[in-house]
Structure formats: C-alpha cells, structure tokens
Amino acid sequence: MSARTEAGAASPTLELRDVAKSFGAVAALRSGTLEVSPGSIHALVGENGAGKSTLVKIVAGVHRRDAGTFRLLGTDVDFGSTAESKAAGVAVIYQEPTLFPDLSVAENIFMGRHPLRAGRRIDRPQMYAESEALFSRLGVHIDPRRPARGLSIADQQIIEIAKAISLDAALLVMDEPTAALSGVEVDRLFAVARSLRDEGRALVFISHRFDEVFALCDMVTVMRDGQYVSTDAVAETSVEQIVARMVGREVAELFPKVPAEVGDVVLEVEGLNRAGVFHDVSFQVRAGEIVALAGLVGAGRSEIARAVFGVDRYDAGRVALAGRPLPQRRPRAAIAAGMAFVPEDRRQQGLVIEGTIARNVASVIRTRLDRFGLLTARAENKAAGPWAGRLEVKTSALDMRAATMSGGNQQKVVLAKWLATEPKLLIIDEPTRGIDVGTKAEVHRLLSDLAGRGLAILMISSELPEVLGMADRVLVVHEGRIAAELDRDQATPESVMHAATGSVTPLSQEVTA
Amino acid sequence: MTVATGAPPPLPDDAIELAPSALSPAQRVLGGVLRSRELAVGLVLLALVAVTATQSSSFVFGSDGWRSLLVNPSILILLAVGQTVVIVTRNVDLSVGSTLGLTAYLTGRLFVDTGLPTPLVIVVAVLAGAGLGFVNGILVTFGRVPSLVITLGTLYIYRGVFLSWAGSDRINAGDIPDGFSSLGTEQVLTVPVLTVVALVVMGVVGYLMHTSRSGRELYAIGSDPDAAHLYGLPVARRVLVAFVASGALAGLAGVFYVARYGTVSSNAGFGIELQAVGAAVIGGVAIFGGSGTVWGAAIGATLLVTINSALPVLGIDDFWQRAVVGALILAAVALDRVLALRQERRLVAARDLDLGPPPPQAEKPSTSASSGSAS
Structure with a gap:
C-alpha cells in the first residue's frame, strides 16, 4: 500500500491480471487482463466469444474466477454474489435489460435500496422524486409510476443506466449499451458517460461499433479467444489496427456477395395486405438471389416476413413457394414447402x-x-x-x-438448424445483429455461398452497408408499403434513404449535386 | 418490432424533447379503480350476499347468519394470505392443508396432555406451523426442484405424520378448555374474535408486503427470478421466509380450526390447500408471481366460503355449487388474461405517444455504422 502512495499516480480503479474461467471443458477466459484508471472510459473490444462477457460477469460477481488477480480500488477482492460487487461500488449494465415487468419503473431503479421513512417504511414520494431527478439528468421523461412492462428496449436501457448512476458506483461497466438505442439516445448516454468520467469514475464500455469507441473512449483493450491482446490509447491507434488484432488476421472483404446464377422464381408474394400494418406488398425472390428488405425500424419489414412465413395473419393477398400457394397462418406448411425463417431475436x-x-x-x-x-x-x-x-x-x-x-x-446454430431442412427459401431477419466483425464476415460469406448453391434468400437488415453489400435487389419498405425496388447498381445509400424515409424532397439529387 | 403504420416511426434520430408519459392523476385513479381486482371481486361478493339475503333474510340479518357469514371465512383468509406471500414469489405451497391438520391436532393434544396455558399453546402451534414451512422453504431453495413438486410431497408426508400420530384418535370438544373454545364464539361489537384476528393478520401482512423493502423484494423475485439474482437480491432467504410465513399462518389456521369446530379428526384441513390457491387466484394474485395483494386473496377467500353457504340457500344443487367455484376460477384467469393484454396495449400506446413527431428532415435508415467508417 505504501509503495502505491509513494508512486503518486492514481491507483487503477479496476485491475484484472491473467484472470481465467472455465465452464466444464470450455475455457471461456484464459487470461483476461484489464486495467482501468479513475476518470477514464475504457473500451473493451473483441469478437463474440472472445471472453468479454465472462470478464464482465466476474467483475459483477455473477461468476467466480478460477485464477488470476482481481483488484478493485487497490484492494484484492473476490465477489461471490452481485450484491457484494454492488456494495463494493461496481455497477453493470448488461446487454439485455433485466427488469421486473410487474413493478413500477421507480421500483426497478431502487429495488433493494428503496428510500425509507420512519420505521423503515418505503418512502414512495421520495422514490418517485429521485427517479424523476435521475431521468431529468438523463434528459428523458419516463413516468416512474408506470410498470416496466411494455417499455421499449431503449427505455429499458435508460432505466438500467439510471439505476447504475443512482448506485453512485466507482466503476461502471456497460456491455453493449447502445445496441438498441437510436442516435439521439446514444448521444445522451455519451454525455452522461463523459460527465461520470469527469467526476473521476472509471467506465468500461463494450461495443461492436468502432465509431462509438473512437468517439467516446480514452483507452481500448482488445481481447481474442479469451486472451488479452493489447491496450492502447485510442488517440494512438486506428480502426484497422484494432480490427486486425481482434480477428488475428486482416479482414479482406466485409460483404463478399458473389454474383450467382439467378434461376426460377422461388417466392412469389402478391398483394399482401394487413390493415394498419402493411399494404399491397408484392415481390418475387428467385433462386440464387439475395433480396433485402430495407427501411426504418418499425416500417413493417419483420411483419411482412412473419406473414410470408405464416406466423402472422394477413387480410388479403397470396404467397406462393415454387409455384405452390401457401395457406396463411400455417408455418408448418411453409416449412414443409421449403421455407426457413431465422428470426431477429434468436434467444427468444x-x-x-x-x-x-x-x-x-x-x-x-x-x-x-x-x-x-x-x-x-x-x-x-x-x-x-x-x-x-x-x-x-x-x-x-x-x-x-x-x-x-x-x-x-x-446465430450459426439457428442457421444450421434451418439449413438442415434443406430449404428453397431462407428468410433471415437482421443476420448479424450483435455479432462482431469477424463473425459478421463469416455469416455474409455463408449467405453468399448458400445463394451460390441456388438458395433464394430474403434478408431483413437495418445496416445499410450490409444491405448494399449483400443484396442483388433491395426492396425499401416505408410505412408498410414497398416504396422502391432497386437493383444492385441502382442501390446507393442516398437512393435507399430517400425511399425509406418517404421524403418529399428529392434527397438523392441534393446529395449527388 | 412495433407496428408503426400511420403513427410516427419509433425513435427518429432527432426527436428532440420527449413528451412525458405521465397520465394525469385523475386518469390514474380512474384506471386504478377499473383495474382494481379487489374492488371487482368485492362487488361480486356484495352482490352474492344481497341476492341471497332477498331469498332468506336470516342469511345476513339473523344473529346466527351474520356470525357465520363473518366467522366462516376466517380460516381460509389466513391460508389465502399465506398462500399469496408464497405465490407472489412464483412459488406455491400445497402443504398448508396438511400443516393445518397437524397443528390443529397438536393444539388439541397440548390441551389434553399438558396443562399449558392457552396463549402458550397458540404460540407452540404457530411455531410448529412455521417449522413445517421452514422445511418446505429449505427444500425449495436448496433442492432446486419446483415448489409445486416439493410441497406436493410434503402435503403427503405431513398428512402421513398426522395419520400415524393420531391413528383413529380424535380430539373432542369436551377435551378443549372452555376458555379456548369460547374464542370461537366470542364477539367484539358483533364481529367474531376469529374474524377480527384474521383481518388484523391480513392487514399486518399486507402492510409489510406493500411498505417494506423485503416485501417488495418478494414481488421482484416473482416478477423475474433471473433479474432478482442479477440485482443481488437475497432470493433464497426471501423465498425461505415466504414459506415460513405461509407455514406459520397455516399453524394459526390450525388453532382457529380447533377453536371453531372443537373436534379434530384425521381429515382436518383435507383439500383446503386448493381452496387457498383458488382464493388467491380469484382475488387477483398472478399465479406466475410478481403481482397481487393479500386483500384481494382475502376477499377471494370470503367469496369462496360465502358461495358454499349461499348457493344451498338459493336452492342450487351440489353439483352446480362446485361448478360455480370452478367457473369462478376460470373466469378470474380469463379476466386476468384480458386485462393483461389490454394493459400491455395501453402501456405500449403510452410509450408510442412519447415518441414525438417524426423528423422534419429525411434521416438515414439506420444508426449503425460499419466498422472502418469512422477513424
């Protein structure tokens, strides 16, 4: 201890060295090393399966490490439960929000730490007031009295953040907090993160979005295959360098769709209609073709796909696979006819x-x-x-x-499950959501490969580069209608945006002018 | 993914200030009354009593009728309150009927075999119930077997212990000291003492569930057990306490049983656990935990007991009496489902109202960027 004070420099808030953790025969973490200083935002990046989440769970007290050093605020610690880590000043925002749907928003923030009045009774007015203060600090309005059930993922994430802030933690770990947030919410989160940093707290930020890492973080640690690779100041490194370290190889091409021979029409959708959801949707997908459904989140893309597969009903229209009409609301018939569906939410x-x-x-x-x-x-x-x-x-x-x-x-297991049915048509919703760069390229290569073998693919994607890179044709959905059908050479970021927003001003001309 | 046709797309990139989602206080109160299960079941109960009273005024206004109306539900109220504490944590306690029988017999034996003063007998019986609940709790929290199975097992074990202990013996009214059996008939301002005690117990448990941290943690555990673990809530300890509480209340119900009926044979409390679960469900306690109140369960218990005495007065035969109880449980569950769906839609709608107007300018279709686009 005295040596540390003599050194003068602020001792790191979090210090992990050669931390290992195995689950049965699988080594999830071989040698995790991470040192986070107070007053800094530290990015932790790595492919899926690199051991980031395991590392976070060790810090949070969910798992106990098998070996290695774990120091918090200069003291050796060994958390056996999340309650212990919380008490020691660690707040963790998990990838998937963990809320109590039946309880009020305020109770979700203060569960187990409710403000009390005389006689150790819960002081609800105080709890609501504190919640509102937290939300106004975050720049959002959520009624603290409403139940958490029915909140959007973004709002749930904000509640997690409010909870973490209210803990007054010395170390805040955020595991992909921005995955479900829109631009303005991300900006708000970053503003809060910076103000926490300026208060001298240490933050760990896990993300697959490099623009965010470079915009927000001071330091970046790369992990690969459960092992520490490198730590650099963000200012002294580049995306290319980090990506190369993450995958341990140069990423040649992110979206390697190879043109395939286009065959017969596999899927034919005609005049599909569901009141209030989608209208007059008609399109075809041919063998060997990747057709993308692009558009804003909420435009009705997933709903169209679910109706085509037979999960949801539709009021009018016709769906035919390889010339044979399919009954509606009968996914089993769709599977038997050769349709496969990989949904967006693979866990659920x-x-x-x-x-x-x-x-x-x-x-x-x-x-x-x-x-x-x-x-x-x-x-x-x-x-x-x-x-x-x-x-x-x-x-x-x-x-x-x-x-x-x-x-x-x-995601690969879900794909394997459907490919085992030897389908004619694969519908895949957000094929690479929450997947890291290296695996993304693998998934893309795989889709391209499948199309090359004559599979017809209908892909829903919110990532524009993915749409432009992978699709032979792009169907842009706007408010439940197909606003544009663009061939590969017509599809540009501008033309897709224009159709997706249904903007009256001819955006593409403005941009190209 | 939410449906956005005709409505602004969710969370446009520059929705600057989000409108508050708060409903006005008047709306909230109105909504609360409409959605209050306690009130709805209470109204059904009142209607039942009123209709029965028109057929036979002594059902309510006769001194016997009045007393029975109030005292009969007291045992089931205790069990339903205990059951609620357990169900709220996404567990169930099926052993309460056997616990009641065992503690009732214990109470009788203490009077017969020992000269213990009445208050001490009551304490011992309640502690015995708590002990049986503790066994349930330990098995559930450490056995990692669903409580439905554990307490089904202890239901038979406790009943078996009772049978082998009592044999063909029974406690008779003559064995019970007068001072104790008068508890079953004494009244405070025309309200039977047992009813008063049951209501006080309900009030205390309900108050604790609503206003203490540990009470709220019970709801949190039932609402999402995994989240409760991640929050660092003491899940095992809380669930254990819930089972102990349920056992203790079943022990008290055993004491009530002796005071009310005077005789205890080996079928005391047989099958009453299902009534306790039914009462809680009818009273709006969600069977998968996380919501419901002890008041609701108590009103549900009163309704169940009152139906059993009201339907014969109304001239409805035995088969239909049981069918009515069954229909009531199914109706309660159906109502829950409908209300839950409506609430979910309402909450989603309230959320979408928050989202503000669509952006005036065209926005890019997604906010995610590929790697390499920023450096």
Whole structure:
C-alpha cells in the first residue's frame, strides 16, 4: 500500500491480471487482463466469444474466477454474489435489460435500496422524486409510476443506466449499451458517460461499433479467444489496427456477395395486405438471389416476413413457394414447402436456449429423424454434426447447451438448424445483429455461398452497408408499403434513404449535386 | 418490432424533447379503480350476499347468519394470505392443508396432555406451523426442484405424520378448555374474535408486503427470478421466509380450526390447500408471481366460503355449487388474461405517444455504422 502512495499516480480503479474461467471443458477466459484508471472510459473490444462477457460477469460477481488477480480500488477482492460487487461500488449494465415487468419503473431503479421513512417504511414520494431527478439528468421523461412492462428496449436501457448512476458506483461497466438505442439516445448516454468520467469514475464500455469507441473512449483493450491482446490509447491507434488484432488476421472483404446464377422464381408474394400494418406488398425472390428488405425500424419489414412465413395473419393477398400457394397462418406448411425463417431475436424465437446444440439443430427435422416416434440423441448428433462443422460453430461438443454460447455461435446454430431442412427459401431477419466483425464476415460469406448453391434468400437488415453489400435487389419498405425496388447498381445509400424515409424532397439529387 | 403504420416511426434520430408519459392523476385513479381486482371481486361478493339475503333474510340479518357469514371465512383468509406471500414469489405451497391438520391436532393434544396455558399453546402451534414451512422453504431453495413438486410431497408426508400420530384418535370438544373454545364464539361489537384476528393478520401482512423493502423484494423475485439474482437480491432467504410465513399462518389456521369446530379428526384441513390457491387466484394474485395483494386473496377467500353457504340457500344443487367455484376460477384467469393484454396495449400506446413527431428532415435508415467508417 505504501509503495502505491509513494508512486503518486492514481491507483487503477479496476485491475484484472491473467484472470481465467472455465465452464466444464470450455475455457471461456484464459487470461483476461484489464486495467482501468479513475476518470477514464475504457473500451473493451473483441469478437463474440472472445471472453468479454465472462470478464464482465466476474467483475459483477455473477461468476467466480478460477485464477488470476482481481483488484478493485487497490484492494484484492473476490465477489461471490452481485450484491457484494454492488456494495463494493461496481455497477453493470448488461446487454439485455433485466427488469421486473410487474413493478413500477421507480421500483426497478431502487429495488433493494428503496428510500425509507420512519420505521423503515418505503418512502414512495421520495422514490418517485429521485427517479424523476435521475431521468431529468438523463434528459428523458419516463413516468416512474408506470410498470416496466411494455417499455421499449431503449427505455429499458435508460432505466438500467439510471439505476447504475443512482448506485453512485466507482466503476461502471456497460456491455453493449447502445445496441438498441437510436442516435439521439446514444448521444445522451455519451454525455452522461463523459460527465461520470469527469467526476473521476472509471467506465468500461463494450461495443461492436468502432465509431462509438473512437468517439467516446480514452483507452481500448482488445481481447481474442479469451486472451488479452493489447491496450492502447485510442488517440494512438486506428480502426484497422484494432480490427486486425481482434480477428488475428486482416479482414479482406466485409460483404463478399458473389454474383450467382439467378434461376426460377422461388417466392412469389402478391398483394399482401394487413390493415394498419402493411399494404399491397408484392415481390418475387428467385433462386440464387439475395433480396433485402430495407427501411426504418418499425416500417413493417419483420411483419411482412412473419406473414410470408405464416406466423402472422394477413387480410388479403397470396404467397406462393415454387409455384405452390401457401395457406396463411400455417408455418408448418411453409416449412414443409421449403421455407426457413431465422428470426431477429434468436434467444427468444430461434433457439431452445436450454437445449443442446444437437437438439437445436435437429429440432425442425425431428419428424424425419425419428424411428417409430422415438428420437435418440445419437440420431440428433449425427444429423447436427455436418452442419455445425460446415458453419464452424466453435464449441467443444454438440451436447453443450445453447445458452452458454456466444451470440455469433448461437446465430450459426439457428442457421444450421434451418439449413438442415434443406430449404428453397431462407428468410433471415437482421443476420448479424450483435455479432462482431469477424463473425459478421463469416455469416455474409455463408449467405453468399448458400445463394451460390441456388438458395433464394430474403434478408431483413437495418445496416445499410450490409444491405448494399449483400443484396442483388433491395426492396425499401416505408410505412408498410414497398416504396422502391432497386437493383444492385441502382442501390446507393442516398437512393435507399430517400425511399425509406418517404421524403418529399428529392434527397438523392441534393446529395449527388 | 412495433407496428408503426400511420403513427410516427419509433425513435427518429432527432426527436428532440420527449413528451412525458405521465397520465394525469385523475386518469390514474380512474384506471386504478377499473383495474382494481379487489374492488371487482368485492362487488361480486356484495352482490352474492344481497341476492341471497332477498331469498332468506336470516342469511345476513339473523344473529346466527351474520356470525357465520363473518366467522366462516376466517380460516381460509389466513391460508389465502399465506398462500399469496408464497405465490407472489412464483412459488406455491400445497402443504398448508396438511400443516393445518397437524397443528390443529397438536393444539388439541397440548390441551389434553399438558396443562399449558392457552396463549402458550397458540404460540407452540404457530411455531410448529412455521417449522413445517421452514422445511418446505429449505427444500425449495436448496433442492432446486419446483415448489409445486416439493410441497406436493410434503402435503403427503405431513398428512402421513398426522395419520400415524393420531391413528383413529380424535380430539373432542369436551377435551378443549372452555376458555379456548369460547374464542370461537366470542364477539367484539358483533364481529367474531376469529374474524377480527384474521383481518388484523391480513392487514399486518399486507402492510409489510406493500411498505417494506423485503416485501417488495418478494414481488421482484416473482416478477423475474433471473433479474432478482442479477440485482443481488437475497432470493433464497426471501423465498425461505415466504414459506415460513405461509407455514406459520397455516399453524394459526390450525388453532382457529380447533377453536371453531372443537373436534379434530384425521381429515382436518383435507383439500383446503386448493381452496387457498383458488382464493388467491380469484382475488387477483398472478399465479406466475410478481403481482397481487393479500386483500384481494382475502376477499377471494370470503367469496369462496360465502358461495358454499349461499348457493344451498338459493336452492342450487351440489353439483352446480362446485361448478360455480370452478367457473369462478376460470373466469378470474380469463379476466386476468384480458386485462393483461389490454394493459400491455395501453402501456405500449403510452410509450408510442412519447415518441414525438417524426423528423422534419429525411434521416438515414439506420444508426449503425460499419466498422472502418469512422477513424
């Protein structure tokens, strides 16, 4: 201790050295090293599965480390629970908001730490006032009395942030806090993060968006395969350098869609209509083609896809696959006809999250695998093996549970599950959301490869570069209508934006002028 | 993804100031009354009593009728209150019927075999109930087996202990000291003592659930157990306490049983656990935890007991009496579902109102940027 004070420099708020953690045979973290100084914002970047989330959970007290040094504010610590880490001054904002839907917004912020009046009774007026003060500091208005149920993801994230701020923590860890936020909300979050930094707190910021890392952070630590790679001052490094360290190789091409031979019409949608949701939607997807549904979030893209697949009803219109009309509201018929659907929210809709990888991959084709109505683990493994191998799912065994995998690997498992049905048409909603750069390129290569083999692909994406890079044709959806159909050479950022916003001013001319 | 047709797209990039989502206080009060399950069930109860009274005025106004109307629900109220504390944490306690039987018999035996003063007997019986609840709680929190299964097991075990202890023996009214059995008949301002005690217990538990940190934590645990762990809430301890409370209240209900009926045979409290769960559900306690109040459960318990005595007066035969109770439970669940859907829609709508006008200028379709675009 005396040596530290003699050194004069501020001791780091958080100090992790060679921290390791294994789950069974899988080493999630081999040697995690991270040093965060007070009054700085430290970015932690790495591919999915690099061990960032495991590192965060060790700091938060969710997991206990197997080995290594863990110091907080200069003291050796070993948290056995989240309550301990909280008490020591650590606040964590998780990737997925963790709220109590039945309870009020204010209670979600103050649960377990409610302001009290005489007799240790909860002081609700005080709690609401403090919540409102927190929200006004964040520049938002959320009624602290309303239940958390029904809040948008962005509002839920804001509640998490308000909670973290109210903890008055010395160390604030944010695990991809901006994934669900819009531009103005991100700016607001950054303003708050900077003011916390200026108060002398230490912040750890995990993100896949490099523009944000470079805009916000002072230092950046790169992790790869559960190991520490490097730490640099943000000012002294570049995106190319960091990406190269993250993937351990140069990223050649981010969106490598190879032109494929376009075949017959696979999907034909005619005059699809659902009051208040989408109107007069007609389009075709041919074999070997990737067609993107672009547009603003909330324009109705996912709803169209769900109706085509038969999950949601529609009032009028026709959906045909390979010339055969499909009944509505019958996903099973759509699957039998050769349609596959990878939803946006893979945890909730795409995976049996508690199931093994083999079970997940084999789940759609189990009627084909069973023998006298019985399904063996062996049959599942046999069917799942080749697909998992082809998609390079990084796991030690097929009997691992899906919940323990990284987001990128989960996406691959969902893809493997559907590809095992040998579909004619693949509908994929936000194929690379929450997936890091390296895996993104792999997913893109895979989609391109599948199209090359004659699969028809309908892709929904909010990432413009992905749309422009991958799609042979772009259908731009605006307020439930297809506002424009653009061929690959017509599709530019300007033309897509113009159609997506339905702006009256001819934006593309302004921009190109 | 939310539906945005005809409405402004969610969260445009430069929606500058977001409107407050606060409903006006008047709207909130009105909404609260309309959505108040306690009030709705209370009105059904009053209607039932009123209709029955028109058929037989002694049902309410006779001195016996009045007394029965008030005293009969007291045992089920205690059990429903205890059940609510457990259900709110996304658990269930099916062993309360056996706990009641066992503690009722214990109460009788203490009077027969020992000369313990009445207050001490009551304390011992309540502690015994708490002990049985503690066993449930330990098994649930450390066994990592759903409480439905655990307490189904202890339901049979506790009943088995009772049977092998009591055999064909029974406690008779003559064994009970007069001072104690008069508790079952004494009144305070025409309200039976047992009812007063039950209502006081309900009031205290309800007050604690609403105004103490640990009470609110019970709701949080039931609302989302995983989130409760991440919050660092003492989940195991709270759930354990909930089971102890349920057991203690079942023990008190056992004491009530002796005071009310005087005799205890080996089928005392048989099947009453399902009535307790039914009362809580009818009273608006969500079976998956996180919401509901003990007042609601108590009103639900009163309604269930009153139906059983009212329907014969109304000349409805035995089969239909049971069917009515079943229909009531199904109706309560259906109502919950409808209200939940409506509330969800309303909350989403309230949220979308917050989003402000669409941007005047064209915006890019997404806010995410590819790597390499910024450096």
